[in-house]
Amino acid sequence: MKKIDKKSITKEYRQGTKSLILLVIIGCLFLTLGIHITVIETMHKDDYMNHSANQRQWITEQSVLRGSFIDRNGLILAHSESIDNEQVRIYDFGSLYAHIIGYSSRTYGKSQLEFSYNKYLSGMSDVTDIAGNFVEEKRGDTIQLTIDNDLQSMAQKMLNGKNGAVVAIKPDNGEILCMYSNPSFDPNRKSLETNWNALVESEKSPFLSRATSGLYAPGSVFKTIMLAAALEQGYEDYSVYDNGTLEIGDKIFENQGKKAYGQINLKEAYMVSSNVAFMKLGVEMGPDIIREYSKKFGIGLNNFQLEIPYKNGNFNYSSKLPDGEIALMSIGQGETLVTPLQMAVMTATIANDGIYQEPHLIAKITNTIGFTVDYGNDSSSSRVIKSSTANTIKEYMTETVERGTGTTAKIPGIIVGGKTGTAENETDGKEHTWFIGFAPAENPEIAVAVICEYSGGSGSQNSAPIAREIIKTWLYK
Numbered sequence: 001m002k003k004i005d006k007k008s009i010t011k012e013y014r015q016g017t018k019s020l021i022l023l024v025i026i027g028c029l030f031l032t033l034g035i036h037i038t039v040i041e042t043m044h045k046d047d048y049m050n051h052s053a054n055q056r057q058w059i060t061e062q063s064v065l066r067g068s069f070i071d072r073n074g075l076i077l078a079h080s081e082s083i084d085n086e087q088v089r090i091y092d093f094g095s096l097y098a099h100i101i102g103y104s105s106r107t108y109g110k111s112q113l114e115f116s117y118n119k120y121l122s123g124m125s126d127v128t129d130i131a132g133n134f135v136e137e138k139r140g141d142t143i144q145l146t147i148d149n150d151l152q153s154m155a156q157k158m159l160n161g162k163n164g165a166v167v168a169i170k171p172d173n174g175e176i177l178c179m180y181s182n183p184s185f186d187p188n189r190k191s192l193e194t195n196w197n198a199l200v201e202s203e204k205s206p207f208l209s210r211a212t213s214g215l216y217a218p219g220s221v222f223k224t225i226m227l228a229a230a231l232e233q234g235y236e237d238y239s240v241y242d243n244g245t246l247e248i249g250d251k252i253f254e255n256q257g258k259k260a261y262g263q264i265n266l267k268e269a270y271m272v273s274s275n276v277a278f279m280k281l282g283v284e285m286g287p288d289i290i291r292e293y294s295k296k297f298g299i300g301l302n303n304f305q306l307e308i309p310y311k312n313g314n315f316n317y318s319s320k321l322p323d324g325e326i327a328l329m330s331i332g333q334g335e336t337l338v339t340p341l342q343m344a345v346m347t348a349t350i351a352n353d354g355i356y357q358e359p360h361l362i363a364k365i366t367n368t369i370g371f372t373v374d375y376g377n378d379s380s381s382s383r384v385i386k387s388s389t390a391n392t393i394k395e396y397m398t399e400t401v402e403r404g405t406g407t408t409a410k411i412p413g414i415i416v417g418g419k420t421g422t423a424e425n426e427t428d429g430k431e432h433t434w435f436i437g438f439a440p441a442e443n444p445e446i447a448v449a450v451i452c453e454y455s456g457g458s459g460s461q462n463s464a465p466i467a468r469e470i471i472k473t474w475l476y477k
Helices: 006-043 045-050 055-061 112-116 126-134 149-159 189-201 219-232 266-272 275-285 287-296 323-330 340-351 387-403 464-475
Strands: 076-083 086-091 142-145 164-169 176-182 239-242 245-248 251-254 262-265 355-357 362-366 372-374 381-383 417-423 432-439 446-452
Touching: 149 164, 149 176, 149 464, 164 340, 164 464, 219 266, 219 275, 219 287, 219 323, 219 340, 219 387, 219 417, 219 432, 239 266, 239 275, 245 275, 245 323, 251 275, 251 323, 262 266, 266 275, 266 387, 275 287, 275 323, 287 323, 340 355, 340 387, 340 432, 340 446, 387 417, 387 432, 417 464, 432 464, 446 464
Parallel strands: none
Antiparallel strands: 076 086, 142 362, 164 176, 164 446, 239 262, 245 251, 355 381, 362 372, 417 432, 432 446
């Protein structure tokens, strides 16, 4: 009988085990690779396709003349031309649309609408790809914006080099009519490549879209939300004595210029923008009610489906607050931060009888043979406050322009509603100044929000005249 070699069997067993372990490891590696490829294909495909380092994407795009951007009236804002067998992107108005359209650069990639709608612009949408079979030269889609070039140009002119932003919206459908931020930059290739490092390092942050991503204390324009809360929570007959200052704990709060208004009702308090009256009102109503109505208006929340990036802002929805912090919250100071776009949407909601319309920039997308590929984002709507509440606020706002703090927004023959605001900041001695408004009051066709950074003075001096000219430009068309 043959003797069993135990050492040989042990050796073969060990070799078999090692082989099995190796197969398991290889199998795991293939499984990991498969999962990784699947994740990239399903979740990150567009990111890699649009990345500035993806040269294959640029080679593909060179075979298709990139689509154009036009304003609501058909005016060309950005287009591409083939020059010396190279495609050149041309931004017809230089810096005017840099924070909306963005840039398309082989070196620096794409931003804003150039990035988010690259599939259409580069002719890679399914409908456009089919349409390309019927034309001699392949072209990307044409994207029509809701923006009006006359308003956009007026916003640039009226800011006159000041840091700030202007946003105008059609209240009944959420169309953004203008959205300009300053400082800006020229997205054309030569200028962008020459100035890139200086733009990146600039303390003025020219790449920042102040309209959508600039975060500011709303100051007294927040009193509009406080007013909505008061009217719907039974404080319509609210009256308080205002001696110009208010002491809460170890803090003393003041009206602007330390003005004292005596016995004052809710309407008068709003018209003259009494800090004392609204701080007392806020402490009496309590933080829960303020939070409820701030949430209704989307303050600090991600409640848009905007076509370009934006910031949500900030609002204290959770922690307990002492009376001093509630008082600051009531006048738009403290932790509260908003964007000009959010304030324009709030104003448009009130102008639209209390119904919110989601803001949007895209009117429609048309392919090379004139077929409409897409009508942009569907604008959702919802009721935020009662129609009667909105009408009362509109009445107060028209009185504010007629004989309150907003008289510099008056337009002969047109009834304008508005609210001024001054917001303190912690980085500079000068305040930010706001104005929100709409017109005509009887049937609002436009709602506007304007902020001037570190401008000092008041919203009446700095921001209201800008809003007035935007409104005039739209209504006098």
